[in-house]
Amino acid sequence: METKSANILITGANRGIGKAVAKRLAEDGAHLFLAIRKYDAALVAELKKAGAPEVEVIESDLSTRAGVDSLVDKISRLKIDILFNNAGLLTGGLLEEQPIDDIYNMLQVNINALVHLTHAVLPQMLKRKKGLIINHSSVSGIMHLPCASTYAASKSAVLAFTNCLRQELKNTGVRTLVLITPGIKTRMFDKIEDLYGKNIETPKDTIPPEKYAEMIREAIVENLEVLNPSGLTGAALQVARYLPSVFERAVGFKFKRSL
Numbered sequence: 001m002e003t004k005s006a007n008i009l010i011t012g013a014n015r016g017i018g019k020a021v022a023k024r025l026a027e028d029g030a031h032l033f034l035a036i037r038k039y040d041a042a043l044v045a046e047l048k049k050a051g052a053p054e055v056e057v058i059e060s061d062l063s064t065r066a067g068v069d070s071l072v073d074k075i076s077r078l079k080i081d082i083l084f085n086n087a088g089l090l091t092g093g094l095l096e097e098q099p100i101d102d103i104y105n106m107l108q109v110n111i112n113a114l115v116h117l118t119h120a121v122l123p124q125m126l127k128r129k130k131g132l133i134i135n136h137s138s139v140s141g142i143m144h145l146p147c148a149s150t151y152a153a154s155k156s157a158v159l160a161f162t163n164c165l166r167q168e169l170k171n172t173g174v175r176t177l178v179l180i181t182p183g184i185k186t187r188m189f190d191k192i193e194d195l196y197g198k199n200i201e202t203p204k205d206t207i208p209p210e211k212y213a214e215m216i217r218e219a220i221v222e223n224l225e226v227l228n229p230s231g232l233t234g235a236a237l238q239v240a241r242y243l244p245s246v247f248e249r250a251v252g253f254k255f256k257r258s259l
């Protein structure tokens with residue numbers, strides 16, 4: 001899909017991968033609608049300077065049903081060409097040590113809000129026979145590791161949701177793209193060691209968000225349905241996908257739990 005002059009709604013666009021993608025698409029001349037928690041004048045100025053003809057902030061908090069309802073109401077007047085469901089939260093550690101409120105909050109943002117926003121935007125895309133829904137999954141949605149139980153469950157759900165939807169949308173003109181994202185150097189990645197490090201060896205390899213934004217932009221332009229990781233992570237992903245028991249045995253050597 002062409003990004004120049006497209007109306008693009010991005011959740012969690014104030015930092016990390018969301019911001020990097022917003023900036024890259026601004027350079028293409030996209031109209032940007034940023035669903036973020038707080039108005040950020042510096043961000044708006046930065047994106048306009050990068051080339052976006054229009055940048056609108058739609059203040060929204062995805063952590064409650066009411067927050068998502070309010071966002072849905074505010075975007076009902078817009079013709080969205082691309083919805084990027086990007087906002088996300090990380091949980092981790094041994095399940096019994098994860099605060100239950102954090103788990104509820106993460107599931108609300110990572111999967112409930114994503115499904116709700118897709119449900120809201122889809123009818124007008126179908127009517128116009130045009131649109132792209134980008135959903136942010138993760139390698140954790142396929143590579144199931146100890147300490148990642150709740151986060152991985154949310155990202156597996158994103159992947160399953162998008163895979164089902166892709167089939168429903170065949171020949172409608174509306175498409176989906178699911179991101180099987182590896183380690184990207186953002187604030188979320190920096191939290192992995194704190195949350196998981198006590199019990200499992202954590203990954204260290206990362207890609208800068210700007211480089212990953214370029215890859216996402218290419219996936220949009222080339223009409224990809226899935227953006228898979230490459231290199232060693234890509235190879236490990238294939239093992240997890242096709243030889244899950246081998247993957248699980250290998251991971252077992254990296255995990256420890258004091259009994």
Ligand SMILES: NC(=O)c1ccc[n+]([C@@H]2O[C@H](COP(=O)([O-])OP(=O)(O)OC[C@H]3O[C@@H](n4cnc5c(N)ncnc54)[C@H](OP(=O)(O)O)[C@@H]3O)[C@@H](O)[C@H]2O)c1
Pocket residue numbers: 011012013014015016017018035036037038060061062063086087088089109136137138139181182183184185186187188189
């Ligand atoms: N970084 C990685 O290695 C990696 C790997 C795989 C997948 N991902 C996925 O990539 C996506 C972006 O993450 P990131 O790495 O860019 O992390 P990040 O820098 O921590 O950004 C997370 C974004 O989500 C927003 N968000 C969180 N809770 C929200 C809420 N209740 N309402 C609205 N927005 C909320 C944050 O907004 P605030 O600033 O207001 O909190 C922030 O903009 C996530 O879905 C994540 O799961 C990341």
